Amino acid sequence: MIDKILKFLSYWYLQYELVTCLYVFEPWEKKLLNGIIVIIIALVSYSTYAYLPHYTVSLLSHFNLLNPETGDYQHQIAHVHGSSPRAY
Template sequence: MICEPACRMNFKNLREYLAWLYYQYLLITGIYVLEPWEKSIFNSILFSAIAMVIYTSYVFVPIHVRLALEFFSGIFGGQPESTMALMN
């Protein structure tokens, strides 16, 4: 498949946009003043913390949401699942 000039332009725009986002990240966090080894340590700690938050929310949030729904359905008159099975 041959890439047309418009396709090349889109890749160039995407590359420029990603470079702009990375530049914004450097400015917002203030790590543009750090040395390369300091940047890598900072990025490693930051991205591992973000990964831990994502993993923890993936594992534990659904459990807590289910428990909260069961609790509030009991308070507001919802029928427990065990009695629903007995009625059938």
């Protein structure tokens, strides 16, 4: 079972190296570029976690899909679609 998992991971790592052309670099260059890629992914993940919720709320408020006082968006969406809001 572990052997299958290792084969699976090494297959996808090989695909990653082929797509990014990392296979032509020396080991220290691979580590440097992989480190840069990991840092970029970490920064994008953090900024998505930190800023996307506020941006989504402001976007919904801009299009009047969110009541800014109560944060109730179900009533606003139901009003747009012409039905009564769902009770959860």
